[in-house]
Amino acid sequence: MHLNRLKQIVGFMILPINLCLFYVYFTKQAKFSFEFILSLLRR
């Protein structure tokens, strides 16, 4: 029972952690991922 509650609590914390990871990845990869769209916007 306790483990189940712990799972839910940790699960609650996952989203903020994921957002941080998303930001880290964004700083590294974003300019390559969106270059296609950016190139269209620049035209």
Next chain:
Amino acid sequence: MILKLTMMGVCNLFILGLTGYIFRCLRTKTFHLDLPIFGFLWIFNATFFTFLFGVVGALKPAFMTLVSLIGLCVMAVHVYRQRLLSAATRTAFFNRVMGTKLSVVGWFLAAAAVLQLGRIAFHVWYIPPYVHDTLTYHLPNVAEWVQNARIHAISTPVIRSNWPAAFEVFETWFVVFLHHDLLIQLGSAVCYLLAVASVYAIGRALGMGTHLAAGVALLFAYTPSVAIHATSCKNDLAAAAFYLFSMAVLVDLWRNGDNANFPLNRRLLLLAMAFTFGVGTKAYTVFIAPGLILLVILALCKHRLLRASISVLHPRNLPSKRLLLLYASLLLSSGILACYWYVRNYLVFDNPFYPADFRLFGHLIFGSGNPPNPAISAQSSFSLHSMWQNTRHLVSFKIFDQLRYYADLHRITGWGWFCFACGISSVIYGAVFEKEVRALIFCFFLSLLSMLGWIFVDDWHGRFLHFFPPIFAIAFGAMLMHLRIRWVWAPLSVFAAICSLCNFVAVLNVGVFDKGSMKHLMNTPPLERSASHRSIRWSAGGAYQRVHNRVPKDEVIGYNVGKNHVIYPLYDSDLSRRLHYIPNSIENVRDYMISEGIHYLYAPETGERGAWADPYVGHQIGIRNGRMATWFNVQSVNREYDSGTIRADEWTHLAFTFNGRETASYVNGEAAAKHTDRRGKIEFRENPHFVIGDRSNAVPGEPFKGLVDEVTLFNRALRQQEIEAVMNRGVFPAVRIDNTSAVNSANFDGLVAYYRFDQGTIDVSGNSHDGKIAGVVELVPDDGAPIPNGNGCVRFLGRPGMVVDCGNAPELRIAQNLTLMAWVKAETVGPTQFVAGAAYAGGKWYKNSHIRNAIRNGELTKLTEHLYALKSTETNRRFYDSTD
């Protein structure tokens, strides 16, 4: 064309029927397992059918259609007698398909699947093969086999052509009928579907609902590296698909145990087929097998099936005679498909694993005669050092995907937004909280680590890891399954969808085409689209197109290229061009060409004056043959100077200056050489990064091995006394530790960048051109250059791509008035090693002096770029007359 399409249709119908028949004997009556089983069997049948015709030299559409027609007739009689496709069966099937009602989530998932499939269909239809490896060694096999109607070891300098090629046989299926490569990418697309279906099956076997399992499969399907490889024509995704298919069969066994619908003997048969098919596709299937083996053991132990698995062969447990015959023939055919390549290589090269070596406990068992070559990637034995270094490189650098997604996955994993931002946390969550997912994660990691231990430490092995990203999606799905609170799992699901959308956007254009060339391709009639298209990467700026324009269709094209050169575009998209390799060993090129009836020679990398085919652009210093080397380019002329003497394992100071009129090289502060023959500005191309430890575009690179310290760049040419001062004392006072206190540069005007390596790889000049470590580069705190207060330095391992990258700010590319200096302590001083600089190097020295001599002697005349024609004789006058 109609006839070709008809033949293709008949043969496909036959394979479909055959697959249906075998499937009927092997199916589990569980939809999620039957889906990948049917897909796997279809791929297997198409491959083996093509293989059989290829091996006997009858790889011709007419033969194949004839046999298919006979097969169809036999099947029709069988179906009629057995009433296999009764009206009730058909109605039940259609009712199931048509009666499926989708919820909102279901519609969303279906739309996501259609979106990705649409992208793949677009690629298949509009974009000819464009990936380097496929153009160098996968597709030339297909082209030669289709031309010669048989499967054989082709004559080419690209030794990788001799790798096991079961997947190329499958690709041949999509080419042989149309005699055109328009649909060739369907080969990898089908394997992609198998991989996705297998992930769906794993999800279902783990207890996920249909929507969740479909979502998990889609999260995997949207992984950039996987989505790109769905149309890359490379065989890595096929190997991963067979791995995941095996995983699906095993996870079901592990979770649900043995059952009457899917007995153990059938599972073992499918596993054996997938493994052997995998081994015939990619030898590294063996390297990733430990995870599967562990899961087999776990499953057998969990359900106490060890004894049952041993007694599978007991006569009492054997299936009926008819089934036994089917099992035996399937095992035999998959065994043949796997062993053929190794036996052939043993007979031809005395080494089944050619072009790699094979070692056992350090002893060479089979030698290839080839030097250890990271391009081949198999280092021929397991090494804990490789495992550790590759893991470090993966975790500390490659997983961040700091470059554009591309099929080569050079220096990236290509696992994308979802795997990084959702997958990592999910895997950790699963490993901590979910017992069964934990075991699965362990199996995937075991396969990953084993793989990383078997391959060289290099930048190019991201493509071997397609089997791994599913664990991120599976762990995420399992986590959602156990998170009960809606407002916890719902935002996570939306976030995962956003990540997948980022993945999708990122692979819309994989850096191959600009808008104009894409438009041009789309306006070209389908059958005229070709890998020789000038805007396709590796097409040498349209050189192949020019070859096709100049050489008549019925002429054989002789070619002489390097060991890793693109040759497939020479065949043209309809595979109509015949090629003949002219090796370097041919001394009298002219007589050889006449004797073979060859009038044209494709020979790239041939500067007529023996210069770089693609000039070296930028500035760089390094070492070669025990001397200091400098490379730079002024007024489009490449310059390379060797000067001074450098000894191994000895700290040596290198300096290079250029003031627009004169270049000078200094070794240990003493002027080693001065040149005044080039004036003007140094040219740059491709905005190269300033890189320490290798040249800027390291493909494959000539990396430095040893220690480097005190790399300094000035935007003026220092005098000798100044160089001596910097050499002996460093640039003082260099006190910047963080961004707040910059160096007092009063005495050293023009200091652009200064890397002391005492506090990491920061630029202590105050100009913030901080270096970033790429790959595995070691900071050595106490073994720096012999100058006061210069404690730290940096150690390079001599591996491609493992460098300190200082970025490509314009100030680092100095066209005039520059000084570039470094202390180095090299482990070896023989081979060329780049120490520091910003330069783009695109060419190679042309090594075949016989061909160069033939050009010099006027035996060959140049027609267009890289293309030469045999000069006038009575027998080939019309070619000479057609020259410029």
